[in-house]
Amino acid sequence: DSGVTQTPKHLITATGQRVTLRCSPRSGDLSVYWYQQSLDQGLQFLIQYYNGEERAKGNILERFSAQQFPDLHSELNLSSLELGDSALYFCASSVGGTGNGYTFGSGTRLTVV
């Protein structure tokens, strides 16, 4: 167990729907990062939060949004889902914003049908 908890592990939903992916970081970690892994794009950084504030943004679609709550857990919201959004979504956490000590969760596998 890495200490980073992602739920759900699997999600199957229809096009046009909205889903929420949840991440609880490792105890003591203030930074949360979201990554998308798809067959055609590889591993892509989506967004980072540090202690509740958005810190960096990557290739995140406008249909996607995220937030980090006071208890430091984070949610990634995906709306108006398309077939191409099917992917493995990872959350990672680290103590600070410097990247060392990244720990990944086990991922949420999203299938859009």
Next chain:
Amino acid sequence: AQKITQTQPGMFVQEKEAVTLDCTYDTSDQSYGLFWYKQPSSGEMIFLIYQGSYDEQNATEGRYSLNFQKARKSANLVISASQLGDSAMYFCAMTALSNDYKLSFGAGTTVTVRA
């Protein structure tokens, strides 16, 4: 911007032998970090080893060692005494200040260990 290149899409290795996975990187930052992750078929990302750009010694973690050649901008992973459980996808990644320390990943190398 950072770029990570892994030129070996797939490799086969005999059990108990060593295997070297290639990784080259490109960055203009002086301070950066290099990582290797293992992703088995179950999907989770498992941290293997870390090398800081100012670390003078090559990093080692058990059977994993990182051959860091700064001038060549390479960070190859060596897995010694391969085991069947080492069969997985391996990703090289880096972080740097100019990239807000977010991970940039290579395309990955699939390793298959043969008995």
